Amino acid sequence: MSAIQIPSELIDLRDSVKSFIEREIVPIEAKYAQELQETGTIANAEEEKKKIRKRSAELGFYTLHMSEELGGGGLSYLGQILVHEEVSRSGSLLARRGSVLASVEGPTPILAPCTPEQRQRYLDPLMRAEKEMCFALTEPGAGSDATQIKTKAEQKNGSFIISGTKHFITHGAEADFCVVFAVTDPEKRARGGITAFFVDKGTPGFEVARIQRTASTVDRPAELVFDNVEVPAENMLGEFGNGFYAAMGWINGGRLHIAASALGIAQHLLDKMVEYAKTRVAFGHPIGKNQYVQGMVVDSWCELESARSFVYEMASRIDDGADGRREAAAAKLVATEMVGRVADRAIQVYGGNGFMTEMMIEPYWREVRAMRLYEGTSEILRTNIAKTLGL
Numbered sequence: 072m073s074a075i076q077i078p079s080e081l082i083d084l085r086d087s088v089k090s091f092i093e094r095e096i097v098p099i100e101a102k103y104a105q106e107l108q109e110t111g112t113i114a115n116a117e118e119e120k121k122k123i124r125k126r127s128a129e130l131g132f133y134t135l136h137m138s139e140e141l142g143g144g145g146l147s148y149l150g151q152i153l154v155h156e157e158v159s160r161s162g163s164l165l166a167r168r169g170s171v172l173a174s175v176e177g178p179t180p181i182l183a184p185c186t187p188e189q190r191q192r193y194l195d196p197l198m199r200a201e202k203e204m205c206f207a208l209t210e211p212g213a214g215s216d217a218t219q220i221k222t223k224a225e226q227k228n229g230s231f232i233i234s235g236t237k238h239f240i241t242h243g244a245e246a247d248f249c250v251v252f253a254v255t256d257p258e259k260r261a262r263g264g265i266t267a268f269f270v271d272k273g274t275p276g277f278e279v280a281r282i283q284r285t286a287s288t289v290d291r292p293a294e295l296v297f298d299n300v301e302v303p304a305e306n307m308l309g310e311f312g313n314g315f316y317a318a319m320g321w322i323n324g325g326r327l328h329i330a331a332s333a334l335g336i337a338q339h340l341l342d343k344m345v346e347y348a349k350t351r352v353a354f355g356h357p358i359g360k361n362q363y364v365q366g367m368v369v370d371s372w373c374e375l376e377s378a379r380s381f382v383y384e385m386a387s388r389i390d391d392g393a394d395g396r397r398e399a400a401a402a403k404l405v406a407t408e409m410v411g412r413v414a415d416r417a418i419q420v421y422g423g424n425g426f427m428t429e430m431m432i433e434p435y436w437r438e439v440r441a442m443r444l445y446e447g448t449s450e451i452l453r454t455n456i457a458k459t460l461g462l
Contacts, residue, residue: 211236
């Protein structure tokens, strides 16, 4: 465990989240046990998650990460790490991303500059889990280098006309509205020339062009097309030209949440490995007696403990006033690289069974691979960290 002393109130909060999952979500998921074994997923998971989100919002878990001024819990980054880790450690598909705790579909600090009217129309319903959103930044030609987005918003008669294509947009098909980032000054671009707008589902010219299939059973991003979409000036989020800065300011929290989820998934897989190594018999004794198996389990435990201490330390530094860009990048880098190795070892410990859907190991192996891609690839994170070291 980390040498950081975790306040008792954070431990109590983590235990409350764990109790909520065991009490209200595990029984729901048990109804889908056969479907999970056969397919590794739940066909109507989104419908079940909607119900869980609302219940979580009622209990105050869903908005823990939001400031108290906005009606949230004002939870520290270390606290957010603890609860996100606990959710992923549970092994519950219905409890994970965008369910008990908000993800891209829910309220985000990027919405802090909302006007009173925008808060009533967008933020407050998100806080109550009555509406869902998506974060539309990435484009076919602008992934890691989001400064190169081409979607544009031109002023016309007191409105903005938005045109362009976004892709890899998580929750894009399900969202009630998007926060869309568009170029408003081609000369300035990321330095004061990108602005964020609210765009409602059903606005003429805005459509979900297609659902993009991935290797994961839980990720179904969408391609969104904006064909001369007219939005009123009051749909602009924050200051004109400040959209890119707002997006990057939000990313620290997102990266820490991913790091925490990686810790939780790794712990879940480690627990499964140990259990299987004790009970699976081959050549007359449990496979856990074999040194090769022991090595994979022990290496996973060592890497997980090291990564956990590091991630907790990075979160604590941000809570203590650190800028956060290096800390959040490093936390995500270390944790996501670690969980990839643990997931691969878990497959190996289980042998052929690990590749079978019914064991519920291989879906994690596919899911965690994407963690090294979104919210900054491992390579981009290394580059960003190198800059902070003067390289």
